[in-house]
Amino acid sequence: MASLRRRGIQNNRRFIGFAGTALLVAVLAPAAAFAEEDPRVGLAPGYFPWSEASSNIELLDNDPRVAPFDAPPGNFGFVNSDLAFTGDHAIAGNFNGFQVYDISDQTNPTLRSSFVCPGGQGDPSVYGDLLFISVEETRARIDCGTQGAPGPVNLERFRGVRIFDISDIDNPVQLPGVQTCRGSHTHTIVTDPDDPDNIYIYNSGTSSVRSAAELPGCENANTNNQAPVTTGNPTPWRIDVIKVPLDNPAAAEIVSQPRIFKNPLTGAFNGLQNTPSGTLHPSGTPYSPLPNTNTCHDMTSFPARELVAGACQGNGILLDAEDPVNPVRIDAVSDPNFSYWHSASFNNDGSKVMFTDEWGGGTTARCRATDQPEWGADAWFDIVGDEMEFRSYFKMPAVQTTQENCVAHNSSLVPVPGRDILVQAWYQGGMSVIDFTDTANPVEIAYFDRGPIDVPNPNGLNLGGLWSTYWYNGQIYGTEIARGFDTFGLLPSDQMSENEIDAAREVVLEQFNSQHQPMIEWEPSFNVAGAYFDQAVRSGELSGKTLEKVGKHLEKAEKLEGQPGSAVDQLESAIRLLDDTGDQGELKQALIDLAESLD
Numbered sequence: 272m273a274s275l276r277r278r279g280i281q282n283n284r285r286f287i288g289f290a291g292t293a294l295l296v297a298v299l300a301p302a303a304a305f306a307e308e309d310p311r312v313g314l315a316p317g318y319f320p321w322s323e324a325s326s327n328i329e330l331l332d333n334d335p336r337v338a339p340f341d342a343p344p345g346n347f348g349f350v351n352s353d354l355a356f357t358g359d360h361a362i363a364g365n366f367n368g369f370q371v372y373d374i375s376d377q378t379n380p381t382l383r384s385s386f387v388c389p390g391g392q393g394d395p396s397v398y399g400d401l402l403f404i405s406v407e408e409t410r411a412r413i414d415c416g417t418q419g420a421p422g423p424v425n426l427e428r429f430r431g432v433r434i435f436d437i438s439d440i441d442n443p444v445q446l447p448g449v450q451t452c453r454g455s456h457t458h459t460i461v462t463d464p465d466d467p468d469n470i471y472i473y474n475s476g477t478s479s480v481r482s483a484a485e486l487p488g489c490e491n492a493n494t495n496n497q498a499p500v501t502t503g504n505p506t507p508w509r510i511d512v513i514k515v516p517l518d519n520p521a522a523a524e525i526v527s528q529p530r531i532f533k534n535p536l537t538g539a540f541n542g543l544q545n546t547p548s549g550t551l552h553p554s555g556t557p558y559s560p561l562p563n564t565n566t567c568h569d570m571t572s573f574p575a576r577e578l579v580a581g582a583c584q585g586n587g588i589l590l591d592a593e594d595p596v597n598p599v600r601i602d603a604v605s606d607p608n609f610s611y612w613h614s615a616s617f618n619n620d621g622s623k624v625m626f627t628d629e630w631g632g633g634t635t636a637r638c639r640a641t642d643q644p645e646w647g648a649d650a651w652f653d654i655v656g657d658e659m660e661f662r663s664y665f666k667m668p669a670v671q672t673t674q675e676n677c678v679a680h681n682s683s684l685v686p687v688p689g690r691d692i693l694v695q696a697w698y699q700g701g702m703s704v705i706d707f708t709d710t711a712n713p714v715e716i717a718y719f720d721r722g723p724i725d726v727p728n729p730n731g732l733n734l735g736g737l738w739s740t741y742w743y744n745g746q747i748y749g750t751e752i753a754r755g756f757d758t759f760g761l762l763p764s765d766q767m768s769e770n771e772i773d774a775a776r777e778v779v780l781e782q783f784n785s786q787h788q789p790m791i792e793w794e795p796s797f798n799v800a801g802a803y804f805d806q807a808v809r810s811g812e813l814s815g816k817t818l819e820k821v822g823k824h825l826e827k828a829e830k831l832e833g834q835p836g837s838a839v840d841q842l843e844s845a846i847r848l849l850d851d852t853g854d855q856g857e858l859k860q861a862l863i864d865l866a867e868s869l870d
Contacts, residue, residue, distance in 0.1 A: 544585025
């Protein structure tokens, strides 16, 4: 659900007068290159406690895992996974079920409740009073029992998308859900403005194909097949589209299984990447995982443009989802540097898309000194017409050890007006906040990292790190695979001003799923105007006498906010000083919008 409400956030400083101009110019100057000695390099190992390094962000709170969701690092039955948000609650997925955190106190979240329902991978999403959970493991049971579901065929097994009614969030009620042939590794909510009575779930199953004796209609096939596959109805090379009637979610069902990888000329279902086993990655080792496009790992919908971006093993794809039951592939890209296209994020207007590469599958060290920055990285594309045009890579720049699983993972936007900013998880590589306004030159503007986990194996790799890092209603929250639930706060810096952070905090969502991405619109405010003001100063487009005069008018307007007429007069005086182009033009429009809102 992408409905929004707004709240005002009081801050301590927005504008400065001429006396502070020199300081602002110095503080907001473009960032220099990274120092030769990055403080993230060489952090001491530890589990609890740990060593850490950060820049322009602070860890506000950590809530360790507790029973029945705790286990030594590396136990995949209890790994923390993805996050979804509803109201004042964060729902943290786990291979053993899900946990609900109360985040009404943003600096001190508390565990409110937990629900044991094993099955991995446990990725959650929310819509209204419905919670959806991805389930792929063969141990998962329909009744959420912990005894497993042994045997090659077991009619008590559940693999697919679980559905819960969470109208009473302390007592979730499981609905029938939807069984699928390859389970559900991840899923994505897709909404249609012309169909308010239903939502759609795009399911991505990456696991083995079930026996038709367990779920009729499942048909296994050899995916390591370079010959065109054109016959039968094989389960690979398709996704599941699940229709969920909002007035009767118990009746959710698969309504189509589009073959979005098909070659339109030959009709081959396996029409995209078919990299054979044993092929060498540019690092000189075999690809792992293999970039063989027979399903999607993750998909992100962007309803405002009726687009879906799919990170699909060997390809990044773009879908037209105007008809959500029958999505149409409009573009596909590949890259020999990418081992496994893992996840996708749009910018706020849907003109750019970023894909991640989970080289090594998330369980191996891929940020070593020998690993090139284009391996296990982010790749940015501009969407030009119906095509994705590559612009650049970005990878966290601090060398990590062989004891740290590290590669690009899950991210979301930080809603700063006028800029494209994203917060990115790197497992045990920590977290980066990245400005990708210029997709050809993404820049890290904040980071947090811990030292390697040394439990239970003091000298080996113990699985951990940040699975997801998402901005939600003023803070950044992260699921740490082994250490629990983290809360972070951005700090003002030369690369992100207090105005920009406060403007981002004015956007308050009722719910948020990173794979169902809303387009944000900012209400006019002094924080939003201040953000554009700071950006114009930072870029150098607002300087000299114009900066001095505009700054004074804005400072006076804010002091006169309780006297609308006088405040508007000051804003109009500032508006007359500004050009219509570039950062000055952006600031000018923000001031016009603010003046109209006060008038």
